[in-house]
Amino acid sequence: xxxxxxxxxxxxxxxxxxxxxxxxxxxxxxxxxxxxxxxxxxxxxxxxxxxxxxxxxxxxxxxxxxxxxxxxxxxxxxxxxxxxxxxxxxxxxxxxxxxxxxxxxxxxxxxxxxxxxxxxxxxxxxxxxxxxxxxxxxxxxxxxxxxxxxxxxxxxxxxxxxxxxxxxxxxxxxxxxxxxxxxxxxxxxxxxxxxxxxxxxxxxxxxxxxxxxxxxxxxxxxxx
Numbered sequence: 001x002x003x004x005x006x007x008x009x010x011x012x013x014x015x016x017x018x019x020x021x022x023x024x025x026x027x028x029x030x031x032x033x034x035x036x037x038x039x040x041x042x043x044x045x046x047x048x049x050x051x052x053x054x055x056x057x058x059x060x061x062x063x064x065x066x067x068x069x070x071x072x073x074x075x076x077x078x079x080x081x082x083x084x085x086x087x088x089x090x091x092x093x094x095x096x097x098x099x100x101x102x103x104x105x106x107x108x109x110x111x112x113x114x115x116x117x118x119x120x121x122x123x124x125x126x127x128x129x130x131x132x133x134x135x136x137x138x139x140x141x142x143x144x145x146x147x148x149x150x151x152x153x154x155x156x157x158x159x160x161x162x163x164x165x166x167x168x169x170x171x172x173x174x175x176x177x178x179x180x181x182x183x184x185x186x187x188x189x190x191x192x193x194x195x196x197x198x199x200x201x202x203x204x205x206x207x208x209x210x211x212x213x214x215x216x217x218x219x220x221x222x223x224x
Contacts, residue, residue, distance in 0.1 A: 011150065013157060016060070016067045016079065024069065025057050027076050032140050037176045037210040038116070042109040052110055056137045059083045066134060066161060068154040070141070078141035080154035084165060086132045112207055120194045120217040121173045127191045127221055128171055134162040136172035139179070152182055159186070163224045171221045177214045188220035 016024065029046035032053060033039045044052070060067040060081030070078040124135075136158060139151045162170050172188075174180045184190075194217045197206050 012071045015065050016069045037212050037214045068157045077145045080139040081137040131168040134167045134170045169223050175217045183220045188222045191221050192219040
């Protein structure tokens with residue numbers, strides 16, 4: 001894939017660079033919390049989310065640049081944030097990312113999210129042992145421009161770039177059934193499934209139920 005941008009009808013797709021960090025952080029923080037099937041049920045936003053999402057956004061601006069944005073007339077409509085991982089010593093898992101602050105000082109809802117993502121993605125490294133790979137952090141598209149294949153287009157561009165950089169695989173977590181279906185369509189295989197009903201409190205009660213009826217989180221992997 002060429003460095004720079006690709007034009008597809010009315011939309012433009014670009015490899016994101018660090019000059020977009022603040023702009024993209026603002027856009028994602030303003031929309032992603034409301035859109036995400038799990039985040040939204042806890043009423044989190046950029047002000048009370050305690051940096052939960054910011055950590056992922058910053059990771060998506062690593063080197064070499066891997067993340068993709070979608071624009072129309074210069075306006076950012078979506079992104080696919082990811083990071084290339086080449087050094088296992090520098091590897092990260094969801095648990096490590098979310099435990100960068102002392103757990104007990106987090107709000108109850110952020111603690112629940114931290115624990116959930118630790119249980120889902122904490123062992124992700126076991127599925128990519130000693131190999132160079134791309135970790136897809138998350139994808140987001142403006143609600144007004146969904147059902148146009150933009151998330152799939154950006155993901156395909158990430159796959160092309162990962163392959164061009166000699167990555168052995170691309171791996172991700174997905175919590176919405178729509179996202180899981182898209183990854184499977186692109187050839188990703190399910191490596192792990194965590195049913196939401198099995199993520200319970202000390203009394204055995206489910207901690208949450210998604211508004212869009214998504215019922216599980218999954219780790220998915222595509223060998224390149």
